[in-house]
Amino acid sequence: xxxxxxxxxxxxxxxxxxxxxxxxxxxxxxxxxxxxxxxxxxxxxxxxxxxxxxxxxxxxxxxxxxxxxxxxxxxxxxxxxxxxxxxxxxxxxxxxxxxxxxxxxxxxxxxxxxxxxxxxxxxxxxxxxxxxxxxxxxxxxxxxxxxxxxxxxxxxxxxxxxxxxxxxxxxxxxxxxxxxxxxxxxxxxxxxxxxxxxxxxxxxxxxxxxxxxxxxxxxxxxxxxxxxxxxxxxxxxxxxxxxxxxxxxxxxxxxxxxxxxxxxxxxxxxxxxxxxxxxxxxxxxxxxxxxxxxxxxxxxxxxxxxxxxxxxxxxxxxxxxxxxxxxxxxxxxxxxxxxxxxxxxxxxxxxxxxxxxxxxxxxxxxxxxxxxxxxxxx
Numbered sequence: 497x498x499x500x501x502x503x504x505x506x507x508x509x510x511x512x513x514x515x516x517x518x519x520x521x522x523x524x525x526x527x528x529x530x531x532x533x534x535x536x537x538x539x540x541x542x543x544x545x546x547x548x549x550x551x552x553x554x555x556x557x558x559x560x561x562x563x564x565x566x567x568x569x570x571x572x573x574x575x576x577x578x579x580x581x582x583x584x585x586x587x588x589x590x591x592x593x594x595x596x597x598x599x600x601x602x603x604x605x606x607x608x609x610x611x612x613x614x615x616x617x618x619x620x621x622x623x624x625x626x627x628x629x630x631x632x633x634x635x636x637x638x639x640x641x642x643x644x645x646x647x648x649x650x651x652x653x654x655x656x657x658x659x660x661x662x663x664x665x666x667x668x669x670x671x672x673x674x675x676x677x678x679x680x681x682x683x684x685x686x687x688x689x690x691x692x693x694x695x696x697x698x699x700x701x702x703x704x705x706x707x708x709x710x711x712x713x714x715x716x717x718x719x720x721x722x723x724x725x726x727x728x729x730x731x732x733x734x735x736x737x738x739x740x741x742x743x744x745x746x747x748x749x750x751x752x753x754x755x756x757x758x759x760x761x762x763x764x765x766x767x768x769x770x771x772x773x774x775x776x777x778x779x780x781x782x783x784x785x786x787x788x789x790x791x792x793x794x795x796x797x798x799x800x801x802x803x804x805x806x807x808x809x810x811x812x813x814x815x816x817x818x819x820x821x822x823x824x825x826x827x828x829x830x831x832x833x834x835x836x837x838x839x840x841x842x843x844x845x846x847x848x849x850x851x852x853x854x855x856x857x858x859x860x861x862x863x864x865x866x867x868x869x870x871x872x873x874x
Contacts, residue, residue: 509594517586525579532571600628604635616643659699667692702832709839716758716843720867723755723762723786723793724748730763731784734770742774743781753786754867755793761840762864768833769797769860777801780857788866792846796861804852812850813838837862 603620610618619636670689673679708714724746731746738744755762766784773782780800787794804812813834838848841862852858 507594509597510590513590513593514587517590518583521579521582521586525575529572529575597628600632604632607635607639611639611642616646656703660696663692663695663699667696699832702836706832706836706839709836709843712843714761714840714843716761718756718758720754720756721759722752723757723795723864724753726759726763727766727784727786727795730766730770734767734774734782737771737774738782739774739778741779742777745781745783747783747785749787753788753793755864756867757844757864762844765837765840765862766795766797768837772833772860773797773799773801773858776803776858791866792863793866794861794863796859798857798859800857803854803856804850804858805854806852809850809852813848834860 607618607620616639619639620632667689670679670685670692674681674685679685705714727746727748731744735744770782770784777799778801782797782799785794785796785798787796841848841864845865846863848860848862850858850860
């Protein structure tokens with residue numbers, strides 16, 4: 497399809513401004529000339545009245561002398577010169593206005609083409625009117641978002657490749673060793689290979705679930721439930737993965753804390769948080785507390801484990817992020833659980849927060865909307 501050629505913004509603004517200015521100058525000159533001519537006729541009539549000549553209107557010019565002729569000619573020349581000067585000034589003003597508007601637009605166009613070509617770190621510095629400045633800021637924000645999205649995409653590809661490489665390499669080495677007769681195919685070897693396959697399967701499942709969650713396509717079955725009952729059940733379930741030297745218990749108010757949520761998904765969040773706490777707490781205690789605060793239900797998982805360094809704390813909800821990569825890999829974490837949990841809580845209109853002191857422990861809490869009284873009674 498042929499591209500329609502449109503007039504450039506500079507030409508449009510320049511021409512429009514110049515035409516308006518010229519029209520204004522012409523109108524002003526004609527009005528001024530007519531007013532001066534009428535005033536001069538009145539003046540000549542007044543002179544004729546005082547001298548007794550009594551000419552009709554318009555007849556004054558028939559009796560004017562050279563001085564009056566010179567005056568009118570000078571007025572005409574002054575109007576013409578003023579009009580020419582005004583035309584030059586109008587042309588300069590039109591040029592400056594057109595340039596001040598077209599240059600920022602041209603910079604934005606060049607920036608958009610740079611982004612389209614893959615230069616995601618390109619930014620524009622646009623002056624001019626406030627609206628163009630706001631447009632430039634919006635453009636830079638968009639460019640920053642695209643750059644961040646691209647970095648996350650590259651990091652995701654790298655992280656997935658890294659996460660898949662280790663179990664695949666271990667599985668391949670064992671399979672080749674068994675095939676070549678170097679390693680015996682005993683129960684221990686089979687169990688090790690099954691562990692590697694299970695890790696791969698879990699990683700693929702969590703990647704699929706994270707992609708569905710981030711696309712906003714997770715399915716929820718909303719119901720009113722007691723957050724305390726759910727917490728107590730998950731605490732009992734988690735006793736199997738907690739060290740014998742760790743005390744695990746729940747703290748709940750005497751009355752039920754009714755929330756509007758998907759029971760399966762919130763249980764998934766609790767299991768992720770309890771699994772993380774169990775992996776990083778070898779001695780001490782893990783406490784899951786439930787409380788009503790500021791019109792929401794707050795569920796917190798507190799442990800006395802190794803803690804998280806301050807520089808890592810803001811990133812723990814990012815996918816594949818690990819404050820201690822070696823330890824997490826050794827204990828089977830995929831680095832996706834917290835990212836999935838945050839998405840689930842946000843889909844419940846809640847928030848997730850984390851506090852930690854290295855060597856003293858970590859508290860990860862999330863909020864859930866309370867069920868309204870009418871809903872709870874239904």
